[in-house]
Amino acid sequence: QSVLTQPPSASGTPGQRVTISCSGSSSNIGSNTVNWYQQLPGTAPKLLIYFNNQRPSGVPDRFSGSKSGTSASLAISGLQSEDEAHYYCAAWDDSLTGVFGGGTKLTVL
Amino acid sequence: EVQLVESGGGLVQPGGSLRLSCAASGFTFSGYELSWVRQAPGKGLEWVSYISSTGNTIFYADSVKGRFTISRDNAKNSLYLQMNSLRVEDTAVYYCAREGGTTMLAFHYWGQGTLVTVSS
Numbered sequence: 001q002s003v004l005t006q007p008p009s010a011s012g013t014p015g016q017r018v019t020i021s022c023s024g025s026s027s028n029i030g031s032n033t034v035n036w037y038q039q040l041p042g043t044a045p046k047l048l049i050y051f052n053n054q055r056p057s058g059v060p061d062r063f064s065g066s067k068s069g070t071s072a073s074l075a076i077s078g079l080q081s082e083d084e085a086h087y088y089c090a091a092w093d094d095s096l097t098g099v100f101g102g103g104t105k106l107t108v109l
Numbered sequence: 110e111v112q113l114v115e116s117g118g119g120l121v122q123p124g125g126s127l128r129l130s131c132a133a134s135g136f137t138f139s140g141y142e143l144s145w146v147r148q149a150p151g152k153g154l155e156w157v158s159y160i161s162s163t164g165n166t167i168f169y170a171d172s173v174k175g176r177f178t179i180s181r182d183n184a185k186n187s188l189y190l191q192m193n194s195l196r197v198e199d200t201a202v203y204y205c206a207r208e209g210g211t212t213m214l215a216f217h218y219w220g221q222g223t224l225v226t227v228s229s
Contacts, residue, residue: 002153033212037154044204044222045146045154050215088154092213096168098144098156 003028004089004101011107017077020104022089024070028099032092034072036065039086039103048087049074076106084108111135111218113205118223125195125227131188131205131220139163139183142208144216145190147201147225156214157203158190173199195227 005023012018022034036049047056049065052072064075072091076083089101117129129145145157158179159168167179178191188205202224206216 033215035212035215037216039154044219045216046219047209047215047217050209050217051212054211056209056217086153090154090156090214097170098146098159098168098214100154100156103153 002102003093003099004091006087006089006101006104008102009105009107011109012076012079013109014079014081016079017075018079018106019076020074020087020089020106022072022074022101024072024091024099026070027095028070028091028093029067029072030070031094034065034067035090036063036072036074037088037090038083039088041085045088079108081108111207113207113218113220115203115205115220115223118203118225120226120228121195122229123195123197123227126191126193127195127225129190129192129203129205129223129225131190133186133188133205133207136207138186141210143181143188144206144208144214145179145188146204146206146216146219147199148204148222149198149201152201155201159213160188192225195225197227199225200227201225 037045039045052067053065144159176194202222204222205220207218209217
């Protein structure tokens with residue numbers, strides 16, 4: 001049972017906009033910033049979004065992040081086949097531990 | 110180019126010990142915070158431990174506290190994870206990850222991972 005709650009799966013067709021939610025509590029998302037990772041099969045995770053809504057250089061602007069209260073969302077617009085991957089949210093917790101969501105498997109139909 | 114290369118994984122019996130290493134290059138090692146993150150086979154990501162740039166501040170996940178020890182040698186550009194009293198549930202790929210210096214848990218760089226298998 002992960003501290004941050006994500007839907008186990010999501011799907012969309014090419015060109016669509018998809019959102020993935022991440023729900024936490026006042027001790028993690030509610031008081032710290034949220035980061036998002038993409039993990040393709042057999043590879044290390046890749047940082048997509050940090051500080052709630054900042055994109056590292058090289059990440060397309062199709063990816064965006066937002067946070068409100070104790071929840072956060074990752075939005076992917078103009079869905080592409082190469083976006084099929086697992087997505088994880090992550091945040092620091094005031095108990096001095098790092099917490100991840102359980103992950104969402106995105107399928108491009 | 111930033112590179113993080115883990116080593117030291119392998120097969121170990123329950124109750125045994127293993128020491129993981131992460132060799133870093135391509136950046137000023139002593140200026141960055143580092144963490145270990147693991148992923149059990151077919152499962153999600155789990156943060157394991159954090160160490161500040163100087164090594165003075167260290168945090169652990171409850172699941173490994175008292176059994177694992179994180180350390181770094183800034184002169185050797187290396188990060189370590191000493192794992193004792195290993196359990197079957199510690200079986201995972203262990204990643205070394207570098208923070209970007211802006212916010213916690215924002216790992217801008219990852220190693221390729223090293224597999225630790227705890228089994229009798």
